[in-house]
Amino acid sequence: MFDKLHRFHPRSLDLLKDYSRARFVADLGAGFTVGVVALPLALAFAIASGVKPEQGVFTAIIAGFLISALGGSSVQIGGPAGAFIVIIYGIQQRYGLGNLLIATILAGGLLLAMGALKLGVLVRYIPVSIVIGFTNGIAILIGLSQLKDFLGLQIDKMPADFFSQLAVLSEHWREVQPWAPLVGSACVLIVVLWPKTYAMDRAAQGFKPKLRRWMSQLPGTVIALAAATAATYLLHLPLDTIGSRFGGIPQGLPSFALPDFSWSSAQMLLIPTITIALLGAIESLLCARVADKLTELKRHDPNQELMAQGIANIVTPFFGGIPATGTIARTVTNVRAGANSPVAGMVHALCLLIIILVAAPLAAHIPLAALAGILLVVAWNMGDWHEFARLRHFSLPYRTILLGTFVLTVVFDLTVAVEVGLVLACVFFIYRMSTLFKVEPMELPYVAPAITRSSKVYQLYGSLFFGAVGKVENLASVLGVQHHTLVLDAQMLISMDSSGLDALQQLQSTLERQGQKLILCGLNEQPASLIQRGGLAEALGAKGIYPDLSDWLLSQMQITTPKPL
Known part of the structure; x- marks a missing residue:
C-alpha cells in the first residue's frame, strides 16, 4: 500500500546540488525584493480577513519559509493570499478565531493527504470557466469589503455576506471622511502608475530611462504605503491606523500555542475545512503553473507542492497564522527579480522577520485607507475582467458555467459556487458527449x-x-x-x-x-x-x-x- 504514496522529496534538495555563489546572490536579491513587496500585502490581507495585522505577517514568514523549503516548485512564493480574504472573514465571523485556526490545521492535513495520494493532478481537471468565475467573484467581494476603510466609514463590524454588506454601506455612505478616500486614491494612483520593470526597454540609454529603471526596482506598493504613512504621521491626518485600531504589531514571532480543540467543533468545521483545502490547492497549483511559464527551470511537482502547502497550514496556526497558499503576484515578482531556486522564497521569509524585529513600531502609523487602496488594486488585478467581454465568442455551456459560478460566489460562497459549477460542467459534458454518439x-x-x-x-x-x-x-x-x-x-x-x-x-x-x-x-x-x-x-x-x-x-x-x- 505505502509504495503507492508519493515520495516526499522537496525541490530544494535537487536544486541545491549544484548551487553556486552567483545563484545565491541572485536569489538573495530576489528574496529581499519579494520580502519588501510582501509586507504591505500581508498586513492588508490580514486586516481585510478580520484578524490582527501581525497574523498576516506571521503567516508570510512561517508558511512562506516552509512552502519554499519543502515545496515542489522552484520559485513559488507562499503566504496569505487575497483569494482567502472572503473565506477567512466568513469563517471567523461565523465560527470564531479559534475554530478558524482548527479548520486551517485540518485543511492542512487534507492537503498533505491529497499530495501523498497523488491527487495533485486532479486540480487541473477543474474547468477554466469555473476558475475564472470564482476568481472574479472573490475579486468583487474583496473590493466591496475595502470600501469601509477606503471611505473612512465608522462601521464597527462588516457582515460577511454580499447583500448585508451593501445594506450596511448604503446606511453609512453619508459618513465618508474626506481624507480617507483622498489618501486611498493617491495610493491607488501610485501603485498603478509607478514604473514597472517588466514594461521597460532595458536597452534604452540616457538619464530618464536609467532613472525609471532604478525607480522600478522599488515596489509601487511599498512607495504608496511609505508615502501615506509619512503624510498621516507628519500632517496628523484624522485617519484610522494600525495603531489606533489594533495597537500596532509586536516585535518578534509569537510563541507556540495550541488552539482550543473539541470534537464537536471539528464536526462543525467540515465545510470550512474543505473550502480552505480546495481553494488552497487550486490557487497554489495555478500559481505554480504560471511560474513554470515564466522560467526555464524544471516544471513543478504538483503532489510535492500540495504536501508542502499542507505542512505549512498545519504548522502556521500554532503560531496564530491564517491559511496560506501560493501567491501569483509575489511569485511573478520573485521570477522577474531573478530568482532561480527555493532559496529566494526562504530569504523572503527571513527578510520579513528582520523587518518585524527592527521596524515593527513604525507599522502603527500605517493608515488603513492606504491598505484599502492597495487591496482595491489587488482585487482589480485578480479578476479576468476581459473574459466577460469575450463571452459572446464562447458556447452557451461555457457562458453558463462562468456566470453561474461568478454569481454564486458573490451571493453565496465559494464552496457552493464550485460544487454547482462542477455539476453544470458534468451535465454539459455528458450532453456534448451524447450528441457525438x-x-x-x-x-x-x-x-x-x-x-x-x-x-x-x-x-x-x-x-x-x-x-x-x-x-x-x-x-x-x-x-x-x-x-x-x-x-x-x-x-x-x-x-x-x-x-x-x-x-x-x-x-x-x-x-x-x-x-x-x-x-x-x-x-x-x-x-x-x-x-x-x-x-x-x-x-x-x-x-x-x-x-x-x-x-x-x-x-x-x-x-x-x-x-x-
Missing part, C-alpha cells in the same frame, strides 16, 4: 435484394454510455414486420460502459420477443471485452457476432444464393 442507417445496394428486404443495418459512431443509450433503445421500434434481423456495425464504436451494455441487452431481449434477431459486427477491443464479460455474447450465440460487416454479408449471400442443380 450517432446511430445512422446504412444502405446496402450491392447485395441481394432478399438481404436488404429482411435486414436493417445501422452504424454506431462514438461512445455508447449512459448519456446516449436512448438512441439505441428505440431501434427495435423502427423495424418493420418484414425485417427479421437488426445489424449494428460497431467498427466506429470507440468505447462502451455498463449502461450501454444494458441497453444492448434490452434491445436483444426485445427483438427476441418480437421474433427478430440482433447482429453485432466489427467490435473493437473494449466493447468486445465488455460484451463477452457481461454475457451478451453468449445470449447472441455463435452467429450473433461477426468480425466485420462484410463477413456477415458474405454469410447471408451464401444462404440466399441458390445452389446449382
Whole structure:
C-alpha cells in the first residue's frame, strides 16, 4: 500500500546540488525584493480577513519559509493570499478565531493527504470557466469589503455576506471622511502608475530611462504605503491606523500555542475545512503553473507542492497564522527579480522577520485607507475582467458555467459556487458527449435484394454510455414486420460502459420477443471485452457476432444464393 504514496522529496534538495555563489546572490536579491513587496500585502490581507495585522505577517514568514523549503516548485512564493480574504472573514465571523485556526490545521492535513495520494493532478481537471468565475467573484467581494476603510466609514463590524454588506454601506455612505478616500486614491494612483520593470526597454540609454529603471526596482506598493504613512504621521491626518485600531504589531514571532480543540467543533468545521483545502490547492497549483511559464527551470511537482502547502497550514496556526497558499503576484515578482531556486522564497521569509524585529513600531502609523487602496488594486488585478467581454465568442455551456459560478460566489460562497459549477460542467459534458454518439442507417445496394428486404443495418459512431443509450433503445421500434434481423456495425464504436451494455441487452431481449434477431459486427477491443464479460455474447450465440460487416454479408449471400442443380 505505502509504495503507492508519493515520495516526499522537496525541490530544494535537487536544486541545491549544484548551487553556486552567483545563484545565491541572485536569489538573495530576489528574496529581499519579494520580502519588501510582501509586507504591505500581508498586513492588508490580514486586516481585510478580520484578524490582527501581525497574523498576516506571521503567516508570510512561517508558511512562506516552509512552502519554499519543502515545496515542489522552484520559485513559488507562499503566504496569505487575497483569494482567502472572503473565506477567512466568513469563517471567523461565523465560527470564531479559534475554530478558524482548527479548520486551517485540518485543511492542512487534507492537503498533505491529497499530495501523498497523488491527487495533485486532479486540480487541473477543474474547468477554466469555473476558475475564472470564482476568481472574479472573490475579486468583487474583496473590493466591496475595502470600501469601509477606503471611505473612512465608522462601521464597527462588516457582515460577511454580499447583500448585508451593501445594506450596511448604503446606511453609512453619508459618513465618508474626506481624507480617507483622498489618501486611498493617491495610493491607488501610485501603485498603478509607478514604473514597472517588466514594461521597460532595458536597452534604452540616457538619464530618464536609467532613472525609471532604478525607480522600478522599488515596489509601487511599498512607495504608496511609505508615502501615506509619512503624510498621516507628519500632517496628523484624522485617519484610522494600525495603531489606533489594533495597537500596532509586536516585535518578534509569537510563541507556540495550541488552539482550543473539541470534537464537536471539528464536526462543525467540515465545510470550512474543505473550502480552505480546495481553494488552497487550486490557487497554489495555478500559481505554480504560471511560474513554470515564466522560467526555464524544471516544471513543478504538483503532489510535492500540495504536501508542502499542507505542512505549512498545519504548522502556521500554532503560531496564530491564517491559511496560506501560493501567491501569483509575489511569485511573478520573485521570477522577474531573478530568482532561480527555493532559496529566494526562504530569504523572503527571513527578510520579513528582520523587518518585524527592527521596524515593527513604525507599522502603527500605517493608515488603513492606504491598505484599502492597495487591496482595491489587488482585487482589480485578480479578476479576468476581459473574459466577460469575450463571452459572446464562447458556447452557451461555457457562458453558463462562468456566470453561474461568478454569481454564486458573490451571493453565496465559494464552496457552493464550485460544487454547482462542477455539476453544470458534468451535465454539459455528458450532453456534448451524447450528441457525438450517432446511430445512422446504412444502405446496402450491392447485395441481394432478399438481404436488404429482411435486414436493417445501422452504424454506431462514438461512445455508447449512459448519456446516449436512448438512441439505441428505440431501434427495435423502427423495424418493420418484414425485417427479421437488426445489424449494428460497431467498427466506429470507440468505447462502451455498463449502461450501454444494458441497453444492448434490452434491445436483444426485445427483438427476441418480437421474433427478430440482433447482429453485432466489427467490435473493437473494449466493447468486445465488455460484451463477452457481461454475457451478451453468449445470449447472441455463435452467429450473433461477426468480425466485420462484410463477413456477415458474405454469410447471408451464401444462404440466399441458390445452389446449382
